[in-house]
Amino acid sequence: MRLENTAVVAHAKDDLRVEVLPEPTPSNAEAVIEIAYGGICGSDLHYWTHGAAGESILIDPLVLGHEVVGTVLTAAADGTGPAAGTRVAVHPNTPHAVEGIRSPEGRPNLAPASTYLGSAARHPHTDGAFARRVALPARMLRALPDNLSLRDAALVEPASVAWHAVSRAGEVAGKTVLVIGTGPIGALAVAVLKRAGAAHITAVDMHEKPLEIARELGAHATLHATDTEAISAVQADIVIESSGNWRGLASAVRGATRGGRVVMVGLLPSGEQPALISLAIVRELELMGSFRFNDEIDEVIAALADGSLVIAPAITHEYPVAEAAEAFAVALDSATSGKVLLAF
Template sequence: MHATIDDESDLSIRTMRSSVLHPDGGLTVEDRPVPTPGPGEVLIRVSAVGVCGSDTHYLRHGRIGTHVVETPLVLGHEASGTIVAVGGGVSRSRVGERVSIEPQTPDPASDESRRGLYNLCPHMRFYATPPVDGALCEFVTIGAAFAHSVPDRVSDEAAALCEPLSVAIAAIRKADVGMGDSVLIAGAGPIGLMCAQVARAAGATTIVVSEPDPDRREVARRFGATDVVSPGATVDPVGAFIDASGVEPAVIGAMSALRPAGRAVLVGMGTDTMALPVSLIQNREIVLTGVYRYANTWPTALSLITSGRVDLDSMVTGRFGLDDTRAALDADRIPGSIKAVVYPGMPRHPTSGTDRPTPTTDNT
């Protein structure tokens, strides 16, 4: 380690607090060793961690597809922080830099990485994907190239939410949405709302969001939707469809709204298989594809945030300390909740000596 924690001012830190998910569904806060950055890596003091649907799925079901929680796991992959140490080959000038973390470590020698599709690398190590630990702890390491510098005007929360924003950017790119285009988005959860914002920033003039919850439909209007409908409603033909719901009826129903040669992009992960209208896809030559994470999106994400074209700060509706991780993971069940954020470094309570800040929620 070339530089030490807090600009070489604190050599005593050897352990950190971590929120740990166990195979039986239990959550504990434990002391773990502070990781040491290897060659080409940086050590980051974590500032903020967004809660993703995959985190809650691991908590409630113990698995996502073939990824199973078989050993204790630290959740969290939407993260920001400050570089406090660097490994070999990384300039010490980066110590003190605020960063947004791209939480993946691909094999640079894989065929996919060499083609620029590093998100599809078969040897990928991704935060909070068993058995790789995530960021619900005080310190993490990541390759220096995946720690993206953020300007002071970008909040810790927005820097953390560059990760889900990157999913939306990847989806809009796949859908080939541009100036004057029309798009239908199924689902007004965080990803759906971010897709609406990115579509607006890309120049789409018709952005229809389909969502069963009337309150969420109104929220979608605030975040870029030009129109909102209930699932199953008839809409004018659109050039692109993005599913951010993972619900089979939503996907099948939206296919009929696509114009010939339209593009359908599947983002939501609700089921492993679903029936598709094959004759419709063939007869209209619809292009059907999926999105698996992202690649080469962070510069775009940060540009959208700093330019004001995308608003992530307003999406944060709940703030929690590390000891309240379970409440943060269950915040999606609170009416009006959009995005919960955990702060691993929240100060200890002055009387109890433990990190138990009062959770805050904003359901307006």
């Protein structure tokens, strides 16, 4: 007997519900996917705790979730995409151009009017995929190798964000690297850096649990975020700033060597933020943004399949979808959790 199409829906600030959706009705270019796992992301938490993620404000109820994997139940009617029975990861971005607004070719993550699964950036909102069965565009689907478990593949999307951030840093082999903030993205950046041959990786966080995960994923040393003197002494060639707050960015600037590069992947709140710009100038630091990802998802899947990228230690908890409220509460506590998965 088929289970009800249970989903996780944010209705407003502090109003997260587990409810039953109608069965999906795919268009010709969409496949129906039976979702196996979904990873809870910071944006999902923000919609729950604030009713908004940055400047994306909830107006209507929103099905959350963009870090999902599953199996194709019904292939797209137009013949595109994987066949029924194929296990897949999902690339949740849909790029859209806007006349008169320039964006570079080959970098669809920078298209000015992109939509993302589980996002209230536009209205109508773009529902996510935290549901047992969803209809998704076939172009979003990436077939998974047989030797890659769906549980590990649940991290493909956030690992792609980390991979993109590391790629923005340029050549990392043999370099000294500092990672500020080892929540799921920072921890996965450590794993990607290890695979890329970084000579020494120092991870920084406020809490011991994320630092423990960072060590499991390849960090050679860890520091508490309040130890600013030790952070400044690292003198890293490359810094990955993934804390998403101005104090973390200050630590990134202090911890970079002269002429170093700081990649900012942690999304700070909108509006003006304090920053050590004068120090960045006199050290000739390169400050680089990193936003989502492009085709790196294919490289991540290949690296997971061949065993060169190890990310499983980043998963700390798994809950059935019926216990989504508890799962979200655990994910919100960065002192005790890494990546929290929902099992559908």
